[in-house]
């Protein structure tokens with residue numbers, strides 16, 4: 001028994017050490033404790049007792065009762081954005097000139113400035129965005145097809161920038177080139193995967209991005225349908241081969257592994273198929289997508305986190321690419337589409353895991369950094385309007401600067417150039433959260449500032465997926 005106990009203890013301690021290695025222990029009290037402490041402090045003040053000391057560097061809540069972010073935090077965010085842009089420009093002088101991707105390269109920089117233009121309406125950001133995207137458009141390499149890692153990224157972002165500058169001819173040229181990739185994408189004989197980072201879902205993302213940013217019909221419905229069908233056919237084929245048609249009618253793999261997460265796995269693919277703008281018919285959603293989602297749901301760890309692949313039993317990674325921070329977006333979308341409470345409940349459980357284990361040591365990035373994990377709080381706040389999640393997002397923002405590595409080199413992992421967006425997401429909240437028809441800040445898997453427009457019937461209550469334009 002002694003031996004069993006010590007083994008168990010060793011396992012337990014090993015798990016804690018592992019967590020310590022991957023993430024910072026979250027020093028912030030959670031929302032309930034923070035509001036409870038404030039109430040107690042208020043009562044103590046009234047009765048003349050001494051006020052207890054604040055537990056973090058932000059005494060009190062970071063927002064007012066109506067959800068508006070407090071002035072002090074807004075000022076800090078604005079100052080940080082300015083500082084980090086300077087640092088980034090400095091770092092770019094020695095950046096890889098050949099990396100044109102949105103994921104780690106120049107298109108990511110263009111996208112960042114495009115987002116800054118969106119938030120501030122300052123034309124100089126748009127022109128800077130144009131400079132960066134022009135550079136990538138001269139260097140398309142034809143190797144990959146997705147928004148994040150392939151030519152579809154520069155082409156889609158270029159089309160949007162030119163459209164905003166009213167250079168319709170150049171914009172159309174980008175769209176035409178993007179659609180020329182389609183033939184390779186839909187070919188079932190090719191070894192193209194279906195996942196978001198390198199596969200068909202990542203190409204579909206670019207098509208939906210254009211229709212959201214430029215307007216419905218920019219990419220015709222039949223082109224979208226063709227890509228969607230290719231993804232569905234591919235999922236059915238693997239499911240048949242693996243004899244899982246009953247349990248998981250749409251099964252996907254990447255490099256022979258059935259990944260679960262947002263980047264390489266089923267969560268990212270199902271999320272894309274559930275987008276109203278992808279126009280997947282109701283029967284396919286109910287008969288194929290839903291049971292597949294439920295199959296993945298049953299692989300959940302007891303902690304509430306998700307495995308990186310169906311065969312992996314180690315509860316280790318809490319990243320957007322692998323684990324709860326990516327799967328949560330699938331669950332939220334499933335809740336919007338199927339209107340079943342279980343999806344929302346499990347999304348909230350994901351949020352709890354991310355709160356406990358999501359302040360990552362890997363740095364700022366979206367893919368496997370604290371910013372990507374912070375997005376999930378913003379998204380869940382957007383969906384539920386529960387201030388607990390706004391509180392968690394604000395604290396994740398503070399954690400970015402309290403704990404994360406600061407040097408440019410240390411921040412090179414994963415969506416390095418998009419990591420400002422969590423901060424901008426919060427800033428945007430300050431201006432939009434109380435409108436009757438709030439802007440779609442958060443619903444998207446990759447970028448909380450962008451929501452895919454969809455048919456009114458498929459929209460959740462409150463119109464959170466209304467068009468950005």
Ligand SMILES: [Zn+2]
Pocket residue numbers: 263319320321322367368414
């Ligand atoms: Zn990652």
